[in-house]
Amino acid sequence: MAMFGYAEIFAAVLSLFFLFQLLSKRSQRNPLLTEWPILGMLPQILLNLWQIHEYATQILTQKGWTGEFRGPWFTKLNYLVTSDPMNVHHMMSKNFGNYVKGPEFREIFEAFGDGIFTADSELWKYNREILHSVFKNRSFEKFLERLIQKKVKSNLIPVVDHVQKQGVEVDLQDVFNRFTFDNICFTVLGYDPNCLSIDFPKVACEKAFNEAEESIFYRQAVPRSLWKLQSWLQIGEEKKMTQACKVFNQFLRESITSKRKEIETKQQQQSLSSLSDQVSYMDCMTSLDFIKKSCGENEMEEPDVDLLTALIRGEEEKGRAIDDKFLRDTAFNLFVAGRDTITSGLTWFFWLVATHPLVEAKILQEIKENFPAKEEEDMVLGVDEVKNLVYLHAAISEALRLFPPVPFERKQAIESDMLPSGHPIYANENILISLYAMGRSEETWGKDCLEFKPERWISNKGDIIHVPSYKFISFNSGPRTCLGKDLSFIQMKMVISAILCNYSIHVVEGHPISQSLSIVLLMKYGLKVRIKKRGI
Numbered sequence: 001m002a003m004f005g006y007a008e009i010f011a012a013v014l015s016l017f018f019l020f021q022l023l024s025k026r027s028q029r030n031p032l033l034t035e036w037p038i039l040g041m042l043p044q045i046l047l048n049l050w051q052i053h054e055y056a057t058q059i060l061t062q063k064g065w066t067g068e069f070r071g072p073w074f075t076k077l078n079y080l081v082t083s084d085p086m087n088v089h090h091m092m093s094k095n096f097g098n099y100v101k102g103p104e105f106r107e108i109f110e111a112f113g114d115g116i117f118t119a120d121s122e123l124w125k126y127n128r129e130i131l132h133s134v135f136k137n138r139s140f141e142k143f144l145e146r147l148i149q150k151k152v153k154s155n156l157i158p159v160v161d162h163v164q165k166q167g168v169e170v171d172l173q174d175v176f177n178r179f180t181f182d183n184i185c186f187t188v189l190g191y192d193p194n195c196l197s198i199d200f201p202k203v204a205c206e207k208a209f210n211e212a213e214e215s216i217f218y219r220q221a222v223p224r225s226l227w228k229l230q231s232w233l234q235i236g237e238e239k240k241m242t243q244a245c246k247v248f249n250q251f252l253r254e255s256i257t258s259k260r261k262e263i264e265t266k267q268q269q270q271s272l273s274s275l276s277d278q279v280s281y282m283d284c285m286t287s288l289d290f291i292k293k294s295c296g297e298n299e300m301e302e303p304d305v306d307l308l309t310a311l312i313r314g315e316e317e318k319g320r321a322i323d324d325k326f327l328r329d330t331a332f333n334l335f336v337a338g339r340d341t342i343t344s345g346l347t348w349f350f351w352l353v354a355t356h357p358l359v360e361a362k363i364l365q366e367i368k369e370n371f372p373a374k375e376e377e378d379m380v381l382g383v384d385e386v387k388n389l390v391y392l393h394a395a396i397s398e399a400l401r402l403f404p405p406v407p408f409e410r411k412q413a414i415e416s417d418m419l420p421s422g423h424p425i426y427a428n429e430n431i432l433i434s435l436y437a438m439g440r441s442e443e444t445w446g447k448d449c450l451e452f453k454p455e456r457w458i459s460n461k462g463d464i465i466h467v468p469s470y471k472f473i474s475f476n477s478g479p480r481t482c483l484g485k486d487l488s489f490i491q492m493k494m495v496i497s498a499i500l501c502n503y504s505i506h507v508v509e510g511h512p513i514s515q516s517l518s519i520v521l522l523m524k525y526g527l528k529v530r531i532k533k534r535g536i
Contacts, residue, residue: 040070057437066421075223083437086420089470092478102412108219113329135483149380155196162198164531171526173347184339189255190306208247214518215241340520344405354505366391386493394457400474404435407521506530
């Protein structure tokens with residue numbers, strides 16, 4: 001027990017013991033945030049945890065977009081919280097080297113391993129360099145295009161059509177969860193678990209992934225000593241975290257082992273069939289060349305390649321072995337980047353469009369004007385086609401502004417510094433950036449900042465207005481800007497256009513809309529809708 005620190009444990013337990021008594025006698029001096037003796041500001045944070053992003057936005061608005069959070073005494077649950085764009089620009093770009101994820105972040109996000117989201121310094125650069133060569137390659141874009149088109153035609157549309165024919169309610173968030181899980185599994189692992197089908201099968205690894213993310217969020221809301229104690233005792237959220245990671249890690253380990261055997265078998269077959277005077281297929285290619293050919297960027301039809309295969313073969317041809325831990329950590333990070341963020345974006349988008357019929361009408365009009373000859377019901381637009389949909393792009397951007405898939409970002413300062421807002425930063429201090437609050441700033445977005453208004457993104461010439469990433473930070477900012485930003489827009493446009501052209505979405509009356517307590521901004525109760533076929 002000494003490993004946790006007696007003072008921290010005492011403060012944490014005392015916080016919980018007196019919590020309900022104190023909440024009933026809250027100070028009226030500040031209805032939003034009060035700092036209690038011993039307990040700090042934690043009681044009111046826990047009281048408002050169910051609406052934490054809205055609550056944080058109210059606090060930051062009151063404090064001029066930057067303020068301090070003080071946790072219980074003798075704990076390290078202290079943060080500087082900001083949503084000031086100039087502070088963000090300073091930390092993310094101008095003084096990027098001084099603000100890192102840090103060891104505390106990696107401890108909380110230990111499920112991510114040493115992947116690109118948690119890594120710093122040279123390890124981060126190595127991760128980013130490898131993934132950049134893939135994501136920014138035109139051939140990978142075409143590979144993703146074929147994958148999405150096939151999945152939409154073969155699974156998504158049939159499920160949506162089945163639901164509308166049955167006339168039953170469906171959780172659209174669950175549909176997107178399954179759709180994106182299948183996609184990311186095939187993209188990363190070359191394996192389609194077929195989560196999305198009309199019988200909605202239960203998939204243990206998909207459920208485990210969701211539970212792990214919820215537990216990570218919990219770790220950031222309570223003192224470190226408390227979740228460390230729960231982890232040691234294996235109770236509460238920490239027990240759920242351990243079990244979830246065990247299931248998902250087993251799934252990844254089996255996938256990696258299977259992939260290595262598959263690659264080894266293929267190499268042996270190639271070696272046996274090749275002539276002695278020929279150079280083997282792999283020896284004459286760079287890793288990027290391999291990805292290009294495997295994604296079909298040549299006249300001959302080459303098989304599509306998953307990222308796991310590309311990573312293993314790419315490193316092998318450089319004479320370097322790539323260990324299973326690196327592959328596991330990379331895969332886990334890509335699952336978060338390529339699955340949950342897309343699910344979040346699509347779910348909130350369809351809710352907004354369903355409750356804003358004029359926006360829906362403009363999207364449909366734009367698609368009709370650009371593609372008047374598209375008459376097939378199962379037609380799915382391609383990459384080059386969706387790039388022409390300016391209003392749809394603006395509507396997606398507006399949805400991401402209001403509901404950023406990752407609602408907060410965490411940083412740690414290496415050395416002392418001064419933010420543009422005038423707030424001092426001390427060495428090793430933790431900073432929380434509220435992306436959610438940034439999208440609701442009148443100073444940045446105007447007095448209509450709470451409105452869903454895609455027109456704010458379109459210039460008088462009809463082009464998308466460029467908004468600096470430190471103001472529109474849904475895809476991060478500076479050197480850590482999301483590598484998959486363009487691919488995310490492409491995927492969402494393909495899915496949205498395929499559904500909206502054929503079906504109208506109606507939110508079930510009385511269905512509660514609230515945010516889940518997770519590191520990704522999902523709907524707590526899902527998005528229950530009824531689907532109707534559009535008239536021809």
